[in-house]
Amino acid sequence: MLEITSIKNGFVLDHIRAGVGVKIFKYLKLEDGESEVALIINANSMKNGRKDIIKIENATEIDFTVLALLSPGITINEIKNEVRVRKIKPSLPKQVKGIINCDNPRCITNDEKYLEHVFDLVNEDNGSYKCQYCDTIINLSEV
Known part of the structure; x- marks a missing residue:
């Protein structure tokens, strides 16, 4: 054991x-x-x-x-x-900067490398965040 x-x-x-x-x-x-x-x-x-x-x-x-x-x-x-x-029991932050990357290939953060990836919490129950630049939704369970 x-x-x-x-x-x-x-x-x-x-x-x-x-x-x-x-x-x-x-x-x-x-x-x-x-x-x-x-x-x-x-x-x-x-x-x-x-x-x-x-x-x-x-x-x-x-x-x-x-x-x-x-x-x-x-x-x-x-x-x-x-x-x-x-x-x-930590809660999800309302905003995340520089930790999650946007997976939308057309998002400006993927072309302009100096831009920091910024996401806002939209649904705490399922851990969904929205990119501030292109509105792509990312679920933490998929990261």
């Missing part, structure tokens, strides 16, 4: 959509840091069947907004002295 012990101080990123843990690991650049990290892929989940989990020892800050984009439903547990001191 696989056993991953608890952490003393840091963060536990839980309820990550199965298969997205590696993306979050790379986005947070956890391979470059000093922290000990456990990446658990395809763990059993009573709620969703399967999930990923990331445990980060001695981390002090995390960009919660991006985590909600990568895996809606994620929970972030802050741990101090082996006790959860805070549980965060």
Whole structure:
């Protein structure tokens, strides 16, 4: 049986959509840091069947907004002295700049590389964002 012990101080990123843990690991650049990290892929989940989990020892800050984009439903547990001191369920940001790219080949952001991709949240329930330049709708589940 696989056993991953608890952490003393840091963060536990839980309820990550199965298969997205590696993306979050790379986005947070956890391979470059000093922290000990456990990446658990395809763990059993009573709620969703399967999930990923990331445990980060001695981390002090995390960009919660991006985590909600990568895996809606994620929970972030802050741990101090082996006790959860805070549980965060980040919500989707109202606007996203420079993280999502527009997949419309006719969008000006694909021709004019200096323009930053900007999207506005149009439906929080399904994670839909609209490009400010061409009105293309992107669902986070498709990213």
